[in-house]
Amino acid sequence: NKRQHCDILNTTQNEGTDSPLRLFAMSTSNKPAAAAAATAAAIALIGYVCLNRGKKSSAGDTSSGPKYVLAGDIGGTNSRLSLHHPNSKETLLLVEYRNDEALRSNPKYKSFRNADSTSSFKSFGDGVVEPFLKRAFGSKATGGEGLEVGDVVACFACAGPVVNNRVVMTNIKSLKDPATGKVHEVAICGKEIEECKTGYVRHVIKCKIVNDFVGQGYGALDLDLSETSTEAYELKAGSRNLLEKARSSGAAPGPMACVGAGTGLGECYLTCSSLNPSGGYECYPSEGGHVEYAPRTDLEMELLPFLKKKFGYDHRISVERVVSGKGLANVYGFLSHKFPAKVDKAIQDEFENAGDMQGRVVGINSKRGAGQELCMQAMEIMMSAYGSEVGSAALKYIPTGGMFVAGGLTPKNVEWMKGDDSPFVKAYLDKGRVSPILDTVPLFAVLAEDMGLRGARVCAMREYNNIMAHQ
Helix, strand or coil, X not given: CHHHHHHHHHHCCCCCCCCHHHHHHHHHHCCXXXXXXXXXXXXXXXXXXXXXXXXXXXXXXXXXXXXXEEEEEECCCEEEEEEECCCXXXXXXXXXXXXXXXXXXXXXHHHHHCCCCCCCCCHHHHHXXXXXXXXHHCCHHHXXXXXXXXXXXXXXXXXXXXXXCEEECCCCCCCECCCCXXXXXXXXXXXXXXXXXXXXXXXXXXXXXXXXXXXXXXXXXXXXXXXXXXXXXXXXXXXXXXXHHHHHCCCCCCCEEXXXXXXXXXXXXXXXXXXXXXXXXXXXXXXXXXXXXXXXXXXXXXXXXXXXXXXXXXXCCEHHHCCCHHHHHHHHHHHHHXXXXXXXXXXXXXXXXXXXXXHHHHHHCCCCCCCCHHHHHHXXXXXXXXXXXXXXXXXXXXXXXXXXXXXXXXXXXXXXXXXXXXXXXXXXXXXXXXXXXXXXXXXXXXXXXXXXXXXXXXXXXXXXXHHHHCC
């Protein structure tokens, strides 16, 4: 049939000249061609179609390259996913999921709940990635975005230690059966997602898993540091000029570092090869937030044994016990114990009933110069310790490419960090005889609150560029 033949030719226009599908179309268009040749081509066509039907693309056989990059910022409570075209910051789709609800609402969850550990329910891929891509690629008639289906390169920045491109989300307890108490771990495994051959997840040809604070570090590469930008604040005057001077010198870019207090204290650093600067920065995780806390005042000397007793340590307390949301609560607890006459009863009652949100209660009541006395004192101690730790990190890495103070506490409490007289900056610069080294380090407070998602997108783009470079 001529119409059918034309349709076959049209569908083979992107096939190689020697592909069975193309050869079959050509043989059926040549009437003098031997029947045997047409039959052989038809057999080859059947084998070709059977072999490739449902086949997942790989980095090696993607002729025109992946169509999308997928970024994910995966916390213990929520997951934020965004879809982009390669080399574009424009967001095609952004969805935030509550992890517990997303995992439990998946149709496969009910049968999985009582299954053994070899069950086919891949919690994150099935519970979060699949519905996201279904929404992206599904028709508008069914509530989707109607985007053209295509290969996807993904990166997920996850709260937890990453080993062999896999992370176990210890803060997610949604796969616990309340009847039996049986718990299945919620793991995000890049290899599992890449090898999936069902649903929309099969379109993910590359999936990289990174630590959430590594995501923050890569996110620093995406910041707008111009004077008119609202994404970052120059904590030390002249920081932008330092960066511009370094970038225009022609020398290899200097190291970068990122320290950020939120629920905990995260740290990472980035380096760029002097032999191959065009390769860009590579980010490395760190557990710097768990180094020893170093008191700097007489009152802080009293804080140290208070925290040792509270947490049952004889010899040490990590800096995260002071510099974090929970750390702020720890400091306030010490002050309310030492100065009971200064306690505001209403705030104290709210604090004691706040559970994991105690630090938030202190923060809300610690507006610089106009807050409750003990709350402001707790914030000053925490911010001083924060500045001191950032300064210590700057001495270790000498990040002439920039020191970026990120984390959830920074944009909410930046007024405690601004100015040379702030407790943060004073402690940052108080490094004795080596203090002049810090004059070479550009210092910024990160005000953008989507650093993890930005960093995951930057990582996904790096993976995409690597795929394209090897095609």
